[in-house]
Amino acid sequence: MKRVAGLLAFAFALLTPALASAQDSNATLIQNATILTITHGNIEHGSVLIQDGKIAAVGTDLKAPAGATVIDASGQFVMPGIIDCHSHIAVEGSVNEGGPAVSSMANIADVLNPEDISIYRDLAGGVTVANILHGSANPIGGQTVVIKLRWGKSPSELPFQGALPGIKFALGENPKRSNFQPPPGIPPRYPATRLGVEEVIRQAFTEAREYKKQWDDYNQRKAAGEQNLMPPRRNETLVPLVEVLEGKRYVHSHCYRADEILMLMRVAKEFGFKVRTFQHVLEGYKVADEIAASGAGGSTFSDWWAYKAEAYDAIPYNAALMSERGVIVSINSDDAEEASHLNQEAAKAIKYGGLSSNDALKLVTLNPAIQLGIDSRVGSIDVGKDADLVIYNHDPLSVYAVVQKTFIDGQVYFDRQRDIAQRPELAKEKQALIDKEKKAGEEQKKAAEEQKKAAEGTGKKPDKKPEQKKKPPTEIESHGAVAGGAL
Amino acid sequence: MKIRLKREYIVLVAAMVCAVGVLSWVRAARGEGGEPRYFAITHARIVPVSGPVLEDGTVVLAKGLIQSVGTNVSIPPEAWVIDGKGLTVYPGLIGAGTDLGLPKPPASAGGGRPAIATTPTGEPILGPEGRPGTSPWRVAADEIKIDDKRIQEWRNAGFTTALTTPDGGIFPGQGTIIDLGGDRAGDFIVKPAATLQVAFTPIGGLFGFPDSLMGTIAYVRQVFDDTSWYGQAEPVYEANVTKFERISYDRTERAIAKAQSRNEIVLLPANTSIQILRALKLTGEWKVPAVIYGGQQAYAVASAIAAQKMQVLVNLKWPEVAKDADPEAEQTLRDLRFRDRAPSTPAALAKAGVKFAFYSDGLTGPKDIFKSLKRATDAGLAPEAALRAITLDAANILGVDDRMGSIQPGRIANLVVTDGDIFNEKTKVKQVFVDGRWYPIHEEPKPSDKPGDTKPESAGTSATAVHGEVGR
Numbered sequence: 001m002k003r004v005a006g007l008l009a010f011a012f013a014l015l016t017p018a019l020a021s022a023q024d025s026n027a028t029l030i031q032n033a034t035i036l037t038i039t040h041g042n043i044e045h046g047s048v049l050i051q052d053g054k055i056a057a058v059g060t061d062l063k064a065p066a067g068a069t070v071i072d073a074s075g076q077f078v079m080p081g082i083i084d085c086h087s088h089i090a091v092e093g094s095v096n097e098g099g100p101a102v103s104s105m106a107n108i109a110d111v112l113n114p115e116d117i118s119i120y121r122d123l124a125g126g127v128t129v130a131n132i133l134h135g136s137a138n139p140i141g142g143q144t145v146v147i148k149l150r151w152g153k154s155p156s157e158l159p160f161q162g163a164l165p166g167i168k169f170a171l172g173e174n175p176k177r178s179n180f181q182p183p184p185g186i187p188p189r190y191p192a193t194r195l196g197v198e199e200v201i202r203q204a205f206t207e208a209r210e211y212k213k214q215w216d217d218y219n220q221r222k223a224a225g226e227q228n229l230m231p232p233r234r235n236e237t238l239v240p241l242v243e244v245l246e247g248k249r250y251v252h253s254h255c256y257r258a259d260e261i262l263m264l265m266r267v268a269k270e271f272g273f274k275v276r277t278f279q280h281v282l283e284g285y286k287v288a289d290e291i292a293a294s295g296a297g298g299s300t301f302s303d304w305w306a307y308k309a310e311a312y313d314a315i316p317y318n319a320a321l322m323s324e325r326g327v328i329v330s331i332n333s334d335d336a337e338e339a340s341h342l343n344q345e346a347a348k349a350i351k352y353g354g355l356s357s358n359d360a361l362k363l364v365t366l367n368p369a370i371q372l373g374i375d376s377r378v379g380s381i382d383v384g385k386d387a388d389l390v391i392y393n394h395d396p397l398s399v400y401a402v403v404q405k406t407f408i409d410g411q412v413y414f415d416r417q418r419d420i421a422q423r424p425e426l427a428k429e430k431q432a433l434i435d436k437e438k439k440a441g442e443e444q445k446k447a448a449e450e451q452k453k454a455a456e457g458t459g460k461k462p463d464k465k466p467e468q469k470k471k472p473p474t475e476i477e478s479h480g481a482v483a484g485g486a487l
Numbered sequence: 488m489k490i491r492l493k494r495e496y497i498v499l500v501a502a503m504v505c506a507v508g509v510l511s512w513v514r515a516a517r518g519e520g521g522e523p524r525y526f527a528i529t530h531a532r533i534v535p536v537s538g539p540v541l542e543d544g545t546v547v548l549a550k551g552l553i554q555s556v557g558t559n560v561s562i563p564p565e566a567w568v569i570d571g572k573g574l575t576v577y578p579g580l581i582g583a584g585t586d587l588g589l590p591k592p593p594a595s596a597g598g599g600r601p602a603i604a605t606t607p608t609g610e611p612i613l614g615p616e617g618r619p620g621t622s623p624w625r626v627a628a629d630e631i632k633i634d635d636k637r638i639q640e641w642r643n644a645g646f647t648t649a650l651t652t653p654d655g656g657i658f659p660g661q662g663t664i665i666d667l668g669g670d671r672a673g674d675f676i677v678k679p680a681a682t683l684q685v686a687f688t689p690i691g692g693l694f695g696f697p698d699s700l701m702g703t704i705a706y707v708r709q710v711f712d713d714t715s716w717y718g719q720a721e722p723v724y725e726a727n728v729t730k731f732e733r734i735s736y737d738r739t740e741r742a743i744a745k746a747q748s749r750n751e752i753v754l755l756p757a758n759t760s761i762q763i764l765r766a767l768k769l770t771g772e773w774k775v776p777a778v779i780y781g782g783q784q785a786y787a788v789a790s791a792i793a794a795q796k797m798q799v800l801v802n803l804k805w806p807e808v809a810k811d812a813d814p815e816a817e818q819t820l821r822d823l824r825f826r827d828r829a830p831s832t833p834a835a836l837a838k839a840g841v842k843f844a845f846y847s848d849g850l851t852g853p854k855d856i857f858k859s860l861k862r863a864t865d866a867g868l869a870p871e872a873a874l875r876a877i878t879l880d881a882a883n884i885l886g887v888d889d890r891m892g893s894i895q896p897g898r899i900a901n902l903v904v905t906d907g908d909i910f911n912e913k914t915k916v917k918q919v920f921v922d923g924r925w926y927p928i929h930e931e932p933k934p935s936d937k938p939g940d941t942k943p944e945s946a947g948t949s950a951t952a953v954h955g956e957v958g959r
Contacts, residue, residue, distance in 0.1 A: 106705045
């Protein structure tokens with residue numbers, strides 16, 4: 001309850017330059033903390049040195065360079081920023097383009113909204129990177145983008161530079177619209193069965209293959225100097241699918257049941273592309289060996305189940321079981337609020353399935369980084385990686401852990417103390433604006449009433465007479481002048 | 488007919504009783520279709536906008552154009568001379584985005600969002616090929632109804648020109664620049680196809696395409712792709728008809744390709760800072776000559792707009808709390824700030840060197856426009872800059888500054904004559920010239936006025952007013 005109130009208070013904290021301000025010095029030293037490196041154990045009384053947005057050193061005996069900002073984190077914990085492999089925040093408008101069964105022309109990158117308050121709330125939950133996905137309304141959905149939660153920056157500064165873009169696929173009840181039927185008179189959209197979902201994907205890739213051939217052929221002949229070539233049309237729906245075929249775009253597929261997971265792996269094999277992650281993948285534990293063999297990752301929930309027919313066989317051991325069989329597993333949020341406590345969601349894998357603390361933390365740090373192909377940059381506290389870090393006041397796997405600071409590229413994007421300190425000021429500004437608006441409204445009303453009164457009270461004389469006096473002279477003058485001029 | 492008879496009668500009487508000079512004017516006037524075509528406004532304060540103010544100047548209008556302006560200009564003998572003492576002459580004001588003359592489409596039965604968008608023939612639209620909400624071939628000029636009462640209302644407030652745009656859908660059609668006066672629709676049209684409208688409104692309904700902002704943007708992108716493909720493919724096909732499969736007919740591609748061949752500006756919607764930054768990015772990607780409309784949060788991104796040399800049509804309907812809003816509802820600081828700062832946008836744009844004009848999205852009339860403009864000047868916009876925005880800069884953005892927007896020889900004789908500063912609430916517009924036609928302004932008769940004291944129907948509605956006045 002307390003936390004909810006806190007989150008509400010975050011609503012006050014809006015885009016202010018102070019929030020996302022860069023530090024003057026390029027160096028920051030976080031010292032005396034327990035460093036959870038993820039890749040090489042925990043360091044008690046350790047330090048992390050940040051320089052130029054990167055992790056410059058990790059150890060126990062680091063000295064702050066001259067001019068560096070020193071943060072004493074005694075008794076606190078530093079871990080890599082949380083990576084949410086399935087998020088829908090920071091999007092303007094609907095996350096679903098649900099009209100066509102294949103909506104790959106739609107691109108999340110076109111509608112990024114860095115002012116979405118969910119970004120800030122998720123920063124307050126330690127999230128620094130999120131895979132922003134299109135919804136699950138279509139067998140093949142829209143294009144997706146990995147972002148850093150650079151709150152307060154422009155839309156073009158959100159994307160994680162160097163991360164491959166993705167595309168959302170969806171299998172099962174959502175794309176076949178089991179729970180979302182149009183009103184009478186409107187024919188339901190094809191597909192309506194899992195068989196149909198498979199067929200739609202197969203058809204789309206058949207077209208994409210043909211489309212790619214057309215372009216390859218055209219480009220080849222053009223390069224050979226052939227004249228009078230008819231250019232193929234650019235098809236925004238097929239372009240991203242060609243990129244999938246060429247390995248330039250990751251497939252993130254929403255799925256629940258084991259059978260549909262196997263289906264997509266077969267289709268992918270047939271067309272020669274790879275599924276990068278299975279999302280939700282609640283029955284992943286049933287086909288963990290097959291998923292591991294295909295090289296795909298599994299991004300699942302901790303303990304959500306039974307909210308629809310295809311989610312009935314879900315178990316909270318899913319993450320642990322898939323991990324045991326060699327699948328790279330992450331735990332995602334699929335929800336702005338859930339994303340603000342992904343550390344706790346990871347902790348559940350210790351209770352359900354007995355993962356080690358470090359392996360549990362991997363579920364929300366290094367593993368999603370691997371799944372998104374960005375593990376050389378983020379996901380652990382290693383020298384040379386981006387300084388995307390979170391400081392917690394307790395062990396992040398504890399329910400008592402509260403984020404104190406969140407860093408992206410070495411910059412503080414969330415600071416709990418600063419947030420709390422700013423609240424009265426923001427509340428004051430807000431009240432002042434409300435009062436100003438109220439006053440302006442009242443003045444307007446008053447002016448309108450006075451005008452009305454003036455018009456009624458004086459029997460319209462003051463309103464009419466002077467005008468009549470004023471008006472004719474101009475006209476008379478002008479007519480007089482006309483005559484004069486003409487003469 | 489009544490008006491015609493009256494006009495003839497008046498002219499006859501005038502001809503009989505007046506001196507030779509008047510007679511010659513009548514001949515000249517009749518030769519031009521019954522209206523005087525030469526005017527001189529003398530001893531007036533003239534604000535040409537394109538140059539320094541003349542405190543005691545003369546402007547001569549001849550056959551619809553400004554013939555000369557200055558302190559020492561010769562007045563042609565056939566001119567009506569209007570003593571402009573105490574009067575100020577401005578270029579006619581330009582509303583850069585209205586629906587004047589365009590009848591509102593009938594409200595759909597039942598209202599609300601349709602469950603699915605359909606083609607004109609009723610098939611559900613499930614993808615870009617269905618061309619949802621797309622009618623770029625529609626040109627406002629073809630639909631102008633000059634009996635729209637608002638035309639007179641706007642003209643009486645000093646507006647001589649408006650961009651009027653079709654509405655509805657993603658590509659509703661092309662906007663037309665009209666002058667607010669004339670006898671028939673054709674007289675009104677200055678530039679029939681002036682702007683290509685784009686709206687990022689997801690119109691697919693709950694089950695059709697597009698039902699999201701990103702889908703709408705993707706659709707617009709596909710349409711521009713298709714258009715440029717058509718531009719490339721059509722000549723190749725025409726030169727090799729025996730070699731290639733023929734190109735299927737798509738009215739959208741052809742209409743937009745034609746608009747683009749004229750370098751017609753594309754009006755892209757963008758009101759918040761995020762939307763503006765997006766529009767800047769998309770414009771760069773699509774390589775279309777775009778102008779942003781909306782722009783109310785441009786105060787936050789004015790330098791980015793300037794860097795891309797983008798021009799903006801600013802929506803004068805400043806954001807406000809919805810009239811039916813829940814008074815108990817929690818307000819966000821972001822909304823409060825936006826409402827507070829939006830009117831400072833024009834000042835911020837001016838400071839950043841961005842060219843902008845104003846449009847009146849949904850404001851009920853010119854009275855509200857001046858009220859909104861006042862909020863902009865209160866928030867730091869210099870009155871000269873405000874005037875420029877509603878005259879010369881509007882003309883420049885719309886590509887007609889070679890013929891209007893300033894008081895210079897050779898410009899269309901669109902003028903507004905006032906008894907004071909145009910931004911002063913107490914100032915009255917006394918006369919308006921549209922294409923050199925004279926529209927003296929009369930106060931609307933009050934309902935309580937004596938019934939016998941009715942104004943002539945010519946009260947500013949058409950050029951017959953000139954003769955009505957002479958006859959009195």
